[in-house]
Amino acid sequence: MNINLSQFVGRLIIGSSLLITSTLMTSTQGFAAQSVDKEMTVSANPQIELKVQRGKVEIIGWDKDLISVTGQLDELSEGFIFEQKGNQIHIEDKLPSSYRGNNKDGSNLVIKLPKKLMLEADGVSADYKVEMLSGKIEVALVSGNLEAEEIEGEIKLYTVSGNIESESLNGKIELETVSGDIKDKDAVGKAQYRLVSGEFESKNNQVTKLSIDQVSGDIEGNFIAAEKIKLVTVSGDIKISLGDKVSKASFDTVSGDIEVKFTNMPNLAFEVDGGPGGDITNSLTDDKPLKSKYSSRESIQFKTGDAKGRFSINTISGNIELK
Structure with a gap:
């Protein structure tokens, strides 16, 4: 068979094209x-x-x-x-x-x-x-968002870099994020929330035992059923609503304003230390804060109802309002 140069080159190009196409298809299929x-x-x-x-x-x-x-x-x-x-x-x-x-x-x-x-x-x-789901539930992520809804039991949700959104959790609840926000709704039981850098928001929260640890970010929520509360934060404003079931509560902060609103008059003995900076406003009773003799530091102690429980606030800088 006689094949001229142009025919040979043509067949070579066609063969090469088929080989390349086959290789690309194999590579694509592999991934x-x-x-x-x-x-x-x-x-x-x-x-x-x-x-x-x-x-x-x-x-x-x-x-x-x-x-x-x-x-x-x-x-x-x-x-x-x-x-x-x-x-x-x-x-x-x-x-x-x-x-x-x-x-x-x-x-x-x-x-x-x-x-x-x-x-x-x-x-x-x-x-x-x-x-x-119901039972013992633990989800841990490095980088990613977490959503949880209608879970009951022992619940642990963690993410290093990401947000957590939860609704209708019931039981022993732990939610934690290092860099991200937590938005929680309709929680029931006992709850612990931990954040390093992010905002915390909770709506219609029905937990009886509440703990919030936060480094930087605002805290906002209503905790009408809460009986025992522990809140620790470094920097950020706090705005929460509480009911009359509180028996023991402690707030420890460095800087940021604090607003605590009671839906009903509680039965508590209050001890509030406003630190060297910031003002204390008490709208629950007629008791007024006292200023230190040698500094602008304000503090106040007073009682509401039969004072069966204890409520303490300690801060270095920031305004405190009780109403």
Whole structure:
């Protein structure tokens, strides 16, 4: 067969193009996200360990002894782990030990679990939404937002860099973020909130025992059912509403204004130290604050009702208002 130079070059170009196209398709397929659709029947009150490093995860409780996982795996996934050993179930979208690049979508999974369970979930750069569960629930993230709704039991939600939004939590509650805000609504039980840099807001809070530790940021909320309160903050304003059930409360702050409003007259003995800076305004009784003889420091002690409980405020700088 006689082939001239132009025909040879043409065939070479076509062959090279096909090779390049095939290589690109293979490369693209290697990094394409894979679908997952799996189910597993489990015994009552299972113990579940969940790990999804990147992406979005929605966890929903339902009235079935069945685990369902649907959605897309991370494009960097090295395999999906879905295994059971006794009453323990391990669910993981496994990624390389180290990775870098512009890949950012991560996993996108919907996981349905039995309502009553023990759950430990963690992620690196992922957003989690958890709802309708009961039991011991712990979710820990490095970088990502957390949403939680209708959870009952022992609840621990942590994120280093991200916001936490929760609604209708009931039980022993711990919410913590280092760099982010916490917005909580309709909580019931005992609650501890910790923030380093961020705002705290709570609405219609019905917890009886309340603890807030915050370094920098404002605190705002109504805690009508609160009986025992401990609040520690360094910098930021505090504006809260309380009911008449308070039996013991202590506020320790460095700087920032404090406003405490009671919906009903409490039964408390008040001890308020305004520090060297700031003013004290008492609208609960006719008692007036006293100034130190040798400085502008203000303090006040007074009682309301039968004074069965104790309420103390200590601050260095900032205005204090009780009403």
